[in-house]
Amino acid sequence: MATTEQRIRTLVNNQSQPIGRARKNLFKQRFGTFVLxxxxxxxxxxxxxxxxxxxxxxxxxxxELYVFPPTFLPETIRWKNYSDVFSLAPFATFISNTVIITALAMVGQIISSAAVxxxxSRFKFPGRDALFFLVLSTMMLPWQVTIVPTFLLFRYLGWINTFLPLIIPSYFGSAFYIFLLRQFFMTIPRDLDEAAKLDGASSVRIFWSIILPLAKAALATVAIFSFLEHWNEFIGPLIFLNSPEKFTLSIGLRYFMDNPFEGDEPREAILMAASLIVALPPLILFFAAQKYFVRGIVTTGLKG
Amino acid sequence: MRKTSRFGTRQQRREAIEGYLWVSPWVIGFLVFSLGPIIASFYLSLTKYKIGGTPEWIGLANYKEAFTVDKLFWPSLGRTAYFSVASVILGVLLSLLAAMLLNQEFKGRNIFRALFYLPSLTPIVALAILWGWLLQPKLGLINYLLAEIGIQGPGWLVDRVWAIPSIILISLWASVGGGRMIIFLAGLQGVPKELHEASEIDGANAFQRFRHITIALISPVILFNVLLGIIGSFGVFSLAYIATGGGPNYATWFFMLHLYYNAFSYFQMGYASALAWIFFLIICLLSFLQIKLSKRWVYYEFS
Structure with a gap:
């Protein structure tokens, strides 16, 4: 009884001052939005x-770079800094090296991760779940733990100062992408591959002409992350490459930073221009494909 | 009736073999690039091995050297812990705040989300160059802005005391609006609105609602990020290597720089492997502790 009474009282109270309350709320809301x-x-x-x-x-x-206090906008815009980037260091070579490594590594990473x-996602075999758990746990394995023997292995194979150490490991699937793609493949109805199987299609054919075409969105997400990973990679090139004509952009930029070129001109402006050239492709990619970024990050819970 | 053995029907066996074939690239890669190297690095850690020579068995002498002789070992570990704890706590907190800001309803928040996210796309070398210039003690923008409001800025990356805070600052700029914030945002959007409304009727204030609903519900997400953050930041290398090279006067000589220089400048592969194994054990211990502790305070919806 008491509760009903209270409810009625609340109702009555609320009705007695509806206009004032509404106004107050509106003000609160507007002010809140402003602060936001x-x-x-x-x-x-x-x-x-x-x-x-x-x-x-x-x-x-x-x-102008050395003027104090600094100017916010350049007094005269000097585009030449950007062409200097290419004439003062083998920057075009760095770009083509990076493009070759990134492209070959991406292809391998996408295909192998999708296959795994x-x-x-589609086969039953003993130990499957334990194996998948192992895949997930390798995501936690830091590169630092394996770097010395890996370096020795590549040295033994004669791969130091070639692109191979930066490309070949990508052809064995990556835990992060395997996880992402497996989650996606699980959502593709099995009826489709069952039907194809009855028609006598092999698993390779089902993979290639049913699963992959249906997983385009997930593959695009993997492609984007794979691109960023290889484009930005620093430690691999630092350890495995040692002559400037083999350098990628990330270590080429550092080479630029550490080796003063001809003349005594301060080179910060050119270094800034070079940094922007390196940073530009990831930024463009982000604007072109924002939704894949968000989806990839959210489904895998990993950093981008 | 089909013939069955303890391995199932012929069809099941066939499916299993096909399954193994499909996952075999990963298994081979795991053996060659993960498990093999982990075992090899344990063996190497028990040897004296300068590149080009042959490994010479010395038992636990490398570990003993690290713990008792190497003057850079403990300080580098201490610096790494300092960096890790500070950058993860601040980073998780700021990412959560940024996510809460973006979780409010206002026009154009997708644009803000994109703006917050951009720094995390900057390649690490560009990041170091860009911030090296911003934090330049005499000509940098940061010290100029500080001087405008009457503060004499420190030497940042070239100051022994300020070098680590500078690295923390740079890594926060690059990570606060990145993947972690997006994950928090997704977590916050998963918190049902009815819960907030119900507790508001029950008289819970904004802070109580935040503490008991939002935090409670997204605590698994927070935990996951703390864990990942600590493991990630314990391996801090590239930024310090490029921006300061471990200086000034060893102020940013983190554990990974110690390992890197031992392996690839002094070519002490045996000793570097011992450092790698110590690092591996620390990471395992941290993961284990995190998982144990999390059972106490993490809310799981489906458990």
Missing amino acids: YILAILVALAFSLPFFWTISSSLKSAA AYGF
């Missing part, structure tokens, strides 16, 4: 100011 925008803009500024500063610095002359994921 201010916060969001501040955070966005903190994240984008370094980019802005790098772009601005990359277009300044060496003299197909095995885990």
Whole structure:
């Protein structure tokens, strides 16, 4: 009885001042939205100011770069910094090396990871779940633990200062992508492959003409992460490559940083321009394929 | 009736063989590039092996050297722990706050999400160069802005005390809005609105709702990120290697730099392998502790 009484009282109280409350709520809401925008803009500024500063610095002359207090925008825009990047270091070679390694490693990583994921999602075999658990646990294995013997192995094979150490390991599937693709393959109805099997299709054919075409979105996600992984890779090239004509962009950039070239001109502006050239493809890719990024991160729970 | 053995019907056996064939690339890769090297590195850690020579069995002498003789060992471990704890706690906290901000309903939040995410796409070398210039003590933007509000900025990367905080700052900039924030955001969006509404009616204030609903429900996500964060940040290498090379005066000489220089500058493969195994054990211990502790305070919806 008491509860009913209370409810009625609440109802009555609420009805007695509906207009004032609504107004108050509206004000609260508007004010809240305002604060949200201010916060969001501040955070966005903190994240984008370094980019802005790098772009601005990359277009300044060496003299202007050393002016204090610094100018926010270059007084005269010096595009030549960007062409200097190519004339002062074998930057075009770095780019083509990076493109070759990235492309070959990506192809291997996508195909092998998809094949392994197909095995885990469509076949029953003893020890399958334990094996899959093992795949997941290798995601936790840090590269540092295996780097010395891996280096010795590649040295024994004569692969040091070739692209092979940066490409071949990708052809054995990667835990992260195997997991992502397996989760996706599990959602593809089995009726499709059962029907194909009755028609006498082999598992290779089912994989190639049923599973892969239906998994385009997941494959695109894997392709994007694989691209970023190889484009940005630093440690592998650092350890396995040692002559500048074999360098990738990431260590080429560092080579640029450490080796002053002809003349005494300060080279920070050119270095900034070079950094932006290296950083540009991942940024473009992100804007072109945002939804795949988010999906990939969310389904795998791994960092991008 | 089909003939069956203890391995099942012929069809089942065939399926199993096919299954093994499909997963065999990974198994081979695992043996050659993971398990083999782990075992090999344990063997090497018990030897004195300078590249080009032959491994010479010395038992646990490398481990003994690391723990008792090597003057850089304990400090490098301490620095790494300092970096790890500070960057993971701050990083998880800030990512969570950023995700909560983006979880509010306002126009254009997808644009903000993209802006927050961009730094995490910057290649590590570009990151080091970009921030090296921003944190330049005399001409850098950061110290200029600080001077404008009357603060004399420190030497950042070239200052012994400020070098690690600088590396933390750079790695926070690059990671706060990245994958971790996106995962938190997905976690927050999974928290049912009815729970918030119900508790609001029960008189819970905003902080209580945050503490008892949001945090409680996404705690597995937080845990996962703390675990991953610590393992990831314990291996801090590239940023410090490029930005400071371990300096000034060993101020950013993290454990991985110690391992790297021993292996690839001094070519002490045996000693470097011992360092790698110590690192491996630390990571295993951390994962184990995290999992044990998590059972106490993590909420699982389906368990």
